[in-house]
Amino acid sequence: MAGTSFQGRDVISINDFSKEELLHVLSVAKKLESNPQPSLLKGKILASLFFEPSTRTRLSFASAMKRVGGDVIGFSQAETTSVKKGETLWDTIKMIEHYSDVIVIRHSVEGAARLSAEAASIPVINAGDGANQHPTQTLLDLYTILKEKGKLDNLTIGFLGDLKYGRTVHSLAIALSHFKTSIYFIAPEALRMPSYYIQELKKRKIPCRETSDLDSVAKQLDILYVTRIQEERFPDPLEYQKFKAGYRIDRSLLKISKPGIRIMHPLPRVGEIDPALDETPNAVYFRQAANGIPIRQAILALVLGKAK
């Protein structure tokens, strides 16, 4: 598709993207990374509305905007806003659209970003709505895979950890279904990938298998995408400790995996990955976080009509 059709568009869900559109965003990100444009969004204002806490996403949007010459206004917690006084989300957005050129929103309620996009006449970018969507995370994950492996087709990808509640896993699996990939879902029984997604992937002819044993499939993986297992998902703290120990990866993984395996994680990690892996060329999670900058620059520039 022509890049210009991104102008004025909202970025709410990865499901709204065609394969061509995904690839177009990645190619714009690549251009901006190799050829920085510090004045591209000069005079433009980003309203950064974080109704719940975030470190990486909030700071990387702000950094992305500033590195292309734009300004950022906003808040990082709802407590300091009129929401506390009972203002509806609709009213908040109707006001803020006059203060800025583009809105980034993170909210704990699912569907908050879509509603904001309906309220606003300027582009709205979803930076996470509850357990639902976080499309720029998915785009930076795809960008990372592309940069690390040089391709998105003919790869075998393993997802490890909390696959039941992990929105990054759900969105990335759906995005990968546009390409020729094979997927392993590696999780304890209680945290298996929801059957809805498995069915959807099978419908899209993506070979996917489920297992609880990483070692048995490690040899086949080009990418291992690790997610955090959250303590609050377990009613019994002992069960949590057991899972945590069983799904921690360390350097011993590299002895049984493909030499070129790349280990990704959306971060923050809380013990799933031994820091001793950080020094290996296989660990890419910090580079992955850094890739958020060119991806978010690309999205901002595209929806503001400053990139084609």
Next chain:
Amino acid sequence: MTDRPPEYKISAIRDGTVIDHIPAERTFDVVDILNLRAHPDVISLGMNLKSKQLGKKGIVKIAGRELTKEEVDEIAVIAPKATINIIKDFSVIKKEPVALPEHFSNIIRCPNPNCITNKQKISTLFHVVGQEPLSAACHYCERVVEEKEIVLK
């Protein structure tokens, strides 16, 4: 002469609309969708009637009322196999199955308690993703609702 068992009959109407082949448990949902509690003319209801197609079905006869397209679409969401019969002078002059719309607005509730439609006063909107059985995705939180989960708003 032998006594025949009395047949279960719902009185005929002269002019109006008969909605047939409603899943039995959705009969009162049809009453609610059409706001029939406030209807001034005759209404006959049948519920748990034998049906080859549905096992048990409901039927609603409304005198002096024709349905709008929007109302028929709403009925399709909870009774996808229903038929709408238009009655003139005790005769069926038109009989049509309902057709599921591609999208439907503000008919059902989203079952996700953390969906924005359950947190703030806004209309729901669903996009049909599967038929027989019906499944539909919430426009806002993207949760897919199965037919058996459907609860009217």
